[in-house]
Amino acid sequence: MLNYVTAGESHGPYLSAIISGFPANVPLSRTTLWADLAQRQQGYGRGGRMQIETDQVEVISGLRFGRTLGSPIGLLLPNRDFTNWQDVMAPWPTAENDASGQTSSAARRKRTISQPRPGHADLSGALKYAQTQDLRNVLERASARETAMRVAVGSLCRQFLQAFGIEILGWVSGIGAVTAARQARGAVSAPQSLTAFAKIQQQVAADPVRTIDPATSTAMRTAIDQAQAAATTLGGRLQVVVQGLPIGLGSYVAADTKLDGRLAQALLSINAIKGVSFGGGFTLGEQLGRATLDPILATENGFTRASNHQGGLEGGMTNGQPLVIDLVMKPIPTQPQGAPTVDLRTMRATGATVQRADVTAVPAAAVIAQSMTAIVLMQAFCEMFGGDEFGRIQAAYQHYLTTTKAEFFDK
Numbered sequence: 001m002l003n004y005v006t007a008g009e010s011h012g013p014y015l016s017a018i019i020s021g022f023p024a025n026v027p028l029s030r031t032t033l034w035a036d037l038a039q040r041q042q043g044y045g046r047g048g049r050m051q052i053e054t055d056q057v058e059v060i061s062g063l064r065f066g067r068t069l070g071s072p073i074g075l076l077l078p079n080r081d082f083t084n085w086q087d088v089m090a091p092w093p094t095a096e097n098d099a100s101g102q103t104s105s106a107a108r109r110k111r112t113i114s115q116p117r118p119g120h121a122d123l124s125g126a127l128k129y130a131q132t133q134d135l136r137n138v139l140e141r142a143s144a145r146e147t148a149m150r151v152a153v154g155s156l157c158r159q160f161l162q163a164f165g166i167e168i169l170g171w172v173s174g175i176g177a178v179t180a181a182r183q184a185r186g187a188v189s190a191p192q193s194l195t196a197f198a199k200i201q202q203q204v205a206a207d208p209v210r211t212i213d214p215a216t217s218t219a220m221r222t223a224i225d226q227a228q229a230a231a232t233t234l235g236g237r238l239q240v241v242v243q244g245l246p247i248g249l250g251s252y253v254a255a256d257t258k259l260d261g262r263l264a265q266a267l268l269s270i271n272a273i274k275g276v277s278f279g280g281g282f283t284l285g286e287q288l289g290r291a292t293l294d295p296i297l298a299t300e301n302g303f304t305r306a307s308n309h310q311g312g313l314e315g316g317m318t319n320g321q322p323l324v325i326d327l328v329m330k331p332i333p334t335q336p337q338g339a340p341t342v343d344l345r346t347m348r349a350t351g352a353t354v355q356r357a358d359v360t361a362v363p364a365a366a367v368i369a370q371s372m373t374a375i376v377l378m379q380a381f382c383e384m385f386g387g388d389e390f391g392r393i394q395a396a397y398q399h400y401l402t403t404t405k406a407e408f409f410d411k
């Protein structure tokens with residue numbers, strides 16, 4: 001079973017990940033891996049940290065001359081910012097920091113955090129893990145810095161899926177009050193050739209806010225500028241669209257096999273993502289039943305649908321239509337002027353510690369959502385078609401396509 005674990009603190013020396021169960025003989029590209037990571041770093045509205053980092057993940061095991069070995073894949077990424085935090089984030093006790101985390105110098109003490117920030121893991125994490133001295137012990141791991149490794153893992157999964165004609169795109173459909181036009185949304189999520197979809201993917205990758213319509217892009221950047229000038233932050237909406245999926249990934253047989261549930265968990269685990277919906281999503285609740293069905297058609301190319309209100313999923317399985325997932329991201333919680341809280345040393349009201357922060361990170365979240373979707377889809381794909389060796393998975397996939405055609409259409 002394909003799985004992964006990440007490790008690393010935001011300002012620690014490294015981020016890392018280990019992927020287990022990745023099939024053997026899969027060709028992978030470092031150019032694509034680094035391009036996906038660069039996409040996560042970009043986006044109008046990002047703060048100063050992204051100027052420091054260059055997220056070029058190294059592969060340290062499981063790969064030989066660009067092909068996977070079937071052994072665990074190790075990924076490593078140095079945090080460049082660590083050079084500025086060596087005294088604060090040293091893994092072992094130093095002259096100034098003893099094993100209990102007590103700091104001796106005034107300079108170190110300044111970087112100790114005792115004011116939990118609303119909207120972050122700080123307060124709950126402090127109580128849960130008994131972090132009475134320094135909330136840094138919570139916020140370092142709770143930070144979205146960890147999503148760099150999820151994008152690295154997701155990029156390898158995305159490359160695997162591409163070999164089967166499956167293409168995934170995460171794009172920004174709204175920032176603050178500015179939303180992409182209905183027509184633009186329809187253009188991305190409509191069933192289409194992979195060539196047509198590739199053009200949209202390129203357009204999105206080149207746009208400063210990862211959206212598709214230039215006028216919307218300009219309006220979004222203006223909204224970000226205005227939020228920054230008003231010393232506040234923005235959230236927004238993003239959409240993941242997957243083209244080229246076979247029918248039947250996931251399963252209806254048990255709660256934990258249903259693909260919609262698995263995707264929702266993976267996507268909601270992204271920092272600051274507060275909602276997920278499939279296809280017509282929340283609007284389905286307002287409509288008459290007959291308007292929400294996707295009529296089944298039999299064509300010479302196989303089954304298709306006259307519409308896609310269900311977003312490509314029925315009964316916890318893909319139904320061959322594009323997978324369409326909408327997400328909402330809350331505004332970045334850190335506010336330049338601080339936020340009301342209590343100081344855990346004095347238990348008196350104060351303003352939360354102001355960290356350097358992004359004004360918005362919706363474009364980055366779209367890349368992360370694309371990556372999390374790739375991981376879940378590859379897991380489901382390998383469950384269905386085998387997970388040991390690339391050529392055998394390809395053969396099993398072809399077998400499925402030809403036998404299902406024969407069983408239903410060549411009668």
Ligand SMILES: Cc1cc2nc3c(=O)[nH]c(=O)nc-3n(C[C@H](O)[C@H](O)[C@H](O)COP(=O)(O)O)c2cc1C
Binds near residue numbers: 119121273356358364
């Ligand atoms: C790519 C990305 C960048 C983020 N950057 C910041 C940031 O600079 N400052 C901040 O306060 N929150 C930032 N966040 C949001 C916090 O990580 C998140 O709100 C916090 O960890 C609490 O998690 P929750 O919102 O899921 O409850 C970012 C999130 C993402 C996905």
Ligand SMILES: C=C(O[C@@H]1CC(C(=O)O)=C[C@@H](OP(=O)(O)O)[C@H]1O)C(=O)O
Binds near residue numbers: 048050146357364
């Ligand atoms: C480091 C990243 O995002 C960070 C996520 C983040 C948070 O609280 O989630 C806070 C900020 O960290 P810092 O205080 O170091 O500027 C962001 O820059 C990244 O995306 O790679």
